[in-house]
Amino acid sequence: GENVEQHPSTLSVQEGDSAVIKCTYSDSASNYFPWYKQELGKGPQLIIDIRSNVGEKKDQRIAVTLNKTAKHFSLHITETQPEDSAVYFCAASPPNSGYALNFGKGTSLLVTP
Amino acid sequence: DGGITQSPKYLFRKEGQNVTLSCEQNLNHDAMYWYRQDPGQGLRLIYYSQIVNDFQKGDIAEGYSVSREKKESFPLTVTSAQKNPTAFYLCASSIPTGGGKRSNQPQHFGDGTRLSIL
Numbered sequence: 001g002e003n004v005e006q007h008p009s010t011l012s013v014q015e016g017d018s019a020v021i022k023c024t025y026s027d028s029a030s031n032y033f034p035w036y037k038q039e040l041g042k043g044p045q046l047i048i049d050i051r052s053n054v055g056e057k058k059d060q061r062i063a064v065t066l067n068k069t070a071k072h073f074s075l076h077i078t079e080t081q082p083e084d085s086a087v088y089f090c091a092a093s094p095p096n097s098g099y100a101l102n103f104g105k106g107t108s109l110l111v112t113p
Numbered sequence: 114d115g116g117i118t119q120s121p122k123y124l125f126r127k128e129g130q131n132v133t134l135s136c137e138q139n140l141n142h143d144a145m146y147w148y149r150q151d152p153g154q155g156l157r158l159i160y161y162s163q164i165v166n167d168f169q170k171g172d173i174a175e176g177y178s179v180s181r182e183k184k185e186s187f188p189l190t191v192t193s194a195q196k197n198p199t200a201f202y203l204c205a206s207s208i209p210t211g212g213g214k215r216s217n218q219p220q221h222f223g224d225g226t227r228l229s230i231l
Contacts, residue, residue, distance in 0.1 A: 031217070043203050043222035043223050043224045046220070099144055099161075099217050103155035103157075106153070
């Protein structure tokens with residue numbers, strides 16, 4: 001089955017700096033890659049997603065890039081703010097999986113003022 | 114407001130007891146999912162259902178059971194056969210694309226149920 005690895009497990013940046021989180025996946029047939037933000041005691045919230053026919057997608061301060069050849073995708077957060085502090089999860093979804101997601105183990109991001 | 118409601122927020126189980134976690138959605142989504150989250154871990158798929166009266170096992174289905182009698186509801190039962198049930202349980206839903214063209218759609222999550230053993 002699909003295996004998703006996520007790095008780093010923890011990341012600390014100063015307010016205003018950029019943060020980058022990277023994920024690799026194993027199943028070359030995977031075609032959908034969402035990113036979720038989870039705050040303490042809450043469910044994950046979708047922040048951005050990308051499909052395999054697109055190399056990059058941007059939404060204000062957040063961007064995701066996908067390299068299908070290398071089977072990796074990355075989340076970029078620019079001009080970080082303290083409210084960006086949370087746990088971020090990447091996921092991949094191969095076709096014929098009932099649309100279920102395989103998640104990375106998460107990155108705990110801390111943005112210090 | 115449309116969304117996914119999980120209840121209760123906290124649940125305690127005694128040894129040998131079955132407990133049922135509720136998940137209700139009013140988003141008119143066809144597909145629903147149950148994931149388990151352990152500290153420092155990603156989410157792992159327990160069961161999923163793409164339509165009413167149909168469901169499939171995920172990666173860690175042993176010790177769990179589900180039903181899908183209504184589109185809006187997908188309850189999860191943690192049975193006494195699940196030896197390590199303490200975890201955060203998350204329910205999600207999405208709309209699979211219809212019309213013969215199948216593709217992934219965003220999954221929306223509830224705020225979870227935290228299950229502990231007494």
